[in-house]
Amino acid sequence: MLCAVKVEEFREGAGVLRYYREGDRGTPVVLIHGLSGSARWWRHNIPALRQRHRVYVLELTGYGQPLAWRRRSLGVRQDAALVAHWLADQGLEQVTLIGHSMGGHIAIHVAALEPQRVSHLVLACASGLLRGHPLRAALHLPRAAITARPSFLPTVMADSVRAGLPNLWRSVSELLRDSVQELLPRLQARTLVVWGARDALVPAELGRQLAAAIPGAQYVELPRAGHVVMVDDPAGFNRAVKEFLHRG
Template sequence: MDLSHPITMIMAALGLAVVALLLFDRLAPMTSGRLGLALEQRMSGLRLRHGSAEGLAMPYLEGGSGAPLVLIHGFAGDKDNFARVARFLTPHYRVIIPDLPGFGDAARDPSAPHTVEDQARRLAALLDQVAPGPVHLGGNSMGGFIAAQFAAMYPERVASLWLLDAAGTEAAHSSDILRHYEATGDMPLLVQKEQDFNTLIAACTVKEPLLPHGVRVLLGRRGAADFALHTALMKQLSEAPLLRPQPAYGAIPTLIVWGEQDRILHPDGAASFAALFPRSRTIMMRGVGHLPMLEKPRRAARDYLAFRRNTNTV
């Protein structure tokens, strides 16, 4: 190899840089993980902001301009679950992605209730500060349950809904994984030790999204630290009253998205949500599991943009 040739020198330098990054990822995974998440946020045009509700810290990501689009993560998730898909949304909307109390970088208070209604109320309090008035609301899994509950509690504040593999109906909860949880208390969303995060990702996706080693370590350690709290919160969530038909639901344009290979929440849940929301459109995503916005972010965003155009929502 002629190292004096400019192209060869550049390739050699790039190779050394990649090796250095891989070593850093392995030797300092927590720092690497935090930097990796921050880089993805920046690439999506998002900035970290600080908010609170009921005395509980609720940091959130914000980027873009225009009509507010608020996105709510699922159980064991956080605001970064939507950072990848936000890359295709911030050119069109003002995207707001909070951490719910008990998750991500939000406050932990084991003595506080964390029911679906409690989280919807806290979300409303946060939005009073950062996005008063109607918003377009989306949510995945537990976040979809909270979004639908929010729409029942505050229908005047919801311009449209985007429900991605949402919890909250009997059909959605009929999966083998949730039945196993009801019988044993064991499920992949409860991370007991750092390595269990890999089990969580495998259970939630068909083709695992690219997640560097440092990010997996960071999220695995955080999940293990939250194991006792999340075990209690999962019990509260499993005992939550299911969604019921609401007069307000009939007026809300709703996009229902479901991964056909979702193992956490049964794909039959899509039809049950379509029955709840008469002005809805349903998209079943082939080869996708529980996290469409992570597994197929470009397609998920494209479908959402088309939905917004076709429903003429402001």
């Protein structure tokens, strides 16, 4: 997918944010992948979103591209600061941030940093309330693999190799140490929380807690989906997001 479009970079300090755009009309939608992710994780969702929105697909520092492991991953707060500065550099307003897992965690921080720019949040199996040791989290990976789409596992494996074990360990350690609990009641963006009922990495109970802590947040749980909810049930995910955005 990335080979067919012009990929651009935004650099600040040690951070490098890669991005490309799909669609040329409507309000901006920014997609932020999760741990071991890449732009490829959104391939079933971009066509549905670009019909009415300008879609920006991001790849975080240390992720996405071959040899991405050569760049040190930043951690959720530094990633959020980089995305916030990129939004300002692009002059984007009335932005919808859609973040998966670690990307949702980052999106919450961005919305707190830039409330005047971020009008809508979609948090897909976001990790902001997850706690524990990285090794304990790793124990859930086999079960997560069982609930995932088999056809998607090669993408997960390839993107994990691109990121490299040090970046993955650093990122998961950072996100497990960081809590968004105090930010949630102060979020101003209209928020949709979407979860997979079969999520083995970030249980649906945490999704319900997340939604309950955000003023006015809507919660949708997709019964057939696991952690990579937008891949496991793209039709259900796209429908929920489009209905949320079309309501204004």
